[in-house]
Amino acid sequence: MAKAEKTLLFTLEPHPLQQKLCDQLGLEPGQLELRRFPDGESYIRITTPVNGAHCIVLADLSRPDSKYLAHVFLFETLRELGAKSVGLVAPYLCYMRQDRRFVDGEAVTSRLFARSLSSHIDWLVTVDPHLHRYQSLDEIYRRPTKVVQGAPALAGWLQGQDNVLLVGPDAESEQWVSSIAQASGHPYVIGAKQRLGDRQVEVTLPDISRYRGWKAVIVDDVISSGRTIGECVKALKVQGADTIVCAAVHGIFAEASDTYLLGTGLKALVTTNTIPHSTNEIDVSTLLTSPIRDFLNQAEGAHR
Structure with missing residues (x-):
């Protein structure tokens, strides 16, 4: 050649x-x-x-x-x-x-x-x-x-959105979620996760009553089975959250977990374009x- x-x-x-x-x-x-x-x-x-x-x-x-x-x-x-x-x-x-x-x-x-x-x-x-x-x-x-x-990309997507509460599903996400919150100017809370098995987890959240009527945006780095996010959605609903969105850097969506998550009541599921998927919205x-x-x-x- x-x-x-x-x-x-x-x-x-x-x-x-x-x-x-x-x-x-x-x-x-x-x-x-x-x-x-x-x-x-x-x-x-x-x-x-x-x-x-x-x-x-x-x-x-x-x-x-x-x-x-x-x-x-x-x-x-x-x-x-x-x-x-x-x-x-x-x-x-x-x-x-x-x-x-x-x-x-x-x-x-x-x-x-x-x-x-x-x-x-x-x-x-x-x-x-x-x-x-x-x-x-x-x-x-x-x-x-x-x-x-990937945090700056998610923060850029969040900027300009009003009345948004960021939600980290577990303690491991706190450092990551806090950096996005600082960059985007939104408050955040972090959940506590208890793993009960490979496919079974339980998520509890602190009191979010002061944010009633706000949009809750669950943010995570990777969505694979989606079970943690699904349990986080349930915990938000228990506290009266109505509009719940999930945004992640990597959407692997193993075993059609994107379909599962949308079935939990999420209003939207958004990912960056690191992994090709129909949810790619953040560049x-x-x-x-x-x-x-x-x-x-x-x-x-x-x-x-």
């Missing part, structure tokens, strides 16, 4: 951030063919010249087991075809929850996945990964990483451009 001159952005499937990042960073969309053989194996062909180009892969890594191997093939083929660098923008970073061996014999998948992914990329940008027992991604990733906070692209540009500048400097 002839030598490429532009920075290229590849994605294996359509993503709402693709065109936005191309427009804001002056990237050229990379073209490729992806299909499955009858036996389920992946076929990938890169049709855009990449020799001498810096390449970025934008990847939706939710439900990763069916996607990851094809991304490995893409990373390595870009290198074989002469890409100067291969960076990854994974707005949602998977395999972060298993951060220790809780029971003898368990795989600590966060470390194993990080080790594997680090061997295929030069840098990583992501949004609000699940950092519980890790202080930073640098503890497990062997390549430079940058974590973007995080402007938060991603600066760290991506920094990594591209570093990569270009390293090749001069």
Whole structure:
């Protein structure tokens, strides 16, 4: 292939951030063919010249087991075809929850996945990964990483909305919810969660009678099973809340939990565009451009 001159952005499937990042960073969309053989194996062909180009892969890594191997093939083929660098923008970073061996014999998948992914990329940008027992991604990733906070995007969406009470479903959300509240200028309360099983939780809330008639906006970083949010909705209704909305950074919506949540009486369910979904209403692209540009500048400097 002839030598490429532009920075290229590849994605294996359509993503709402693709065109936005191309427009804001002056990237050229990379073209490729992806299909499955009858036996389920992946076929990938890169049709855009990449020799001498810096390449970025934008990847939706939710439900990763069916996607990851094809991304490995893409990373390595870009290198074989002469890409100067291969960076990854994974707005949602998977395999972060298993951060220790809780029971003898368990795989600590966060470390194993990080080790594997680090061997295929030069840098990583992501949004609000699940950092519980890790202080930073640098503890497990062997390549430079940058974590973007989604809170400013949610705060921007909330600004201008009157009579809004922000609700964090559990103690883990307090630091995150308080930063959004400070930026958006809204009061907030935090619930207490008791986990009764993998799919059963109980949420209690402090007295919110002073906010009667206000819109309650439950905010969280990730919605997976949706059970915590559902219990939070019930707790709000017990206290007389009528208009209840939920806004989250990452909407995984495992097992059709979006349908379940809307059935609890939510007036609206809103997410950012980190994971493609019909609820995507909040754009995080402007938060991603600066760290991506920094990594591209570093990569270009390293090749001069």
